Amino acid sequence: MARLRALAASMPWVSLEETVIEAPFARVWSYIDDMERGVPQFEGNVRRIEILARDGDRLRLRSFAPGGFAMKLDAVLRPGWCVMRGAFGEIGMAAAPAGPGATRFAHFEGSRWLGRAARPLFRYFVQRDLARLAALAERA
């Protein structure tokens, strides 16, 4: 979590939010780890994700926005840690157990291309996605 905060601090164009999800770490992280099935369920700007290549913890992805716009992303994915970089945006997620049956989750999104002016928009996206992920994991 501290590492994601530090990473977000180095990218002033991203918006970072944290929350505690009332579900075990393994269940929460399964939505990120199973990227092709899990991420589109809570990430509002992603309708579909394809893993194009995998080399250890490095992934090459193609994501499709709800309007059909496709974007290639490079990512690092490890238990509790995920950072993605595309031509038009950056996404980060980190999670850690927070006591029995709860998970602290941090998430940032932003676009170096759009700059700091777009941070309020990304804050809205991040808060929306965190609420969706919490609802999914807590309901499961």
Added chain:
Amino acid sequence: MSAEAEEELVRNAQRGDALALAALVDRLAPFVGRICGPIALEHGEDAAQEALIAVLRDLSTLREPRALYGWARRIAAREAVRHARAARRSPPLAGERPELPAPGDPALARDVRSVLEALSPEQRAILMLRDLEGLSEQEAAALLEVELGTVKSRLSRARSAFKRRWSS
């Protein structure tokens, strides 16, 4: 990773490349933690986090990528001394101190910790930089922004105090 690849990584991170920054976080987090822990003790994690944030936030000001670790070491040491000084002004309540996160015998770790706690933050910093990080006295003086003579006297007093308390 080769020196050239490391330089390229730093330059990409300076340009705001999220994956390069994430890779630097992987390298720098344990590095600053190793410096902050013995100086700031139970506040080492907080100091390390703030040092890491400061390093990444100000990364664009680093002119020479090869100087990254020396520059990060200076920031981490300063942050650790600052936290340790603040903690000395407001000591923790009994029972608040977590055990020293060290491998091996927990009793030995407690002994080392109690000896380190008896030293001032400035003494812990000079012991850390000189005896654990292997910096020269000149390098330690530059890093802590004190005179060479101050480093020599502080180091001498720190080593004497450590030995005295360790053997008592």
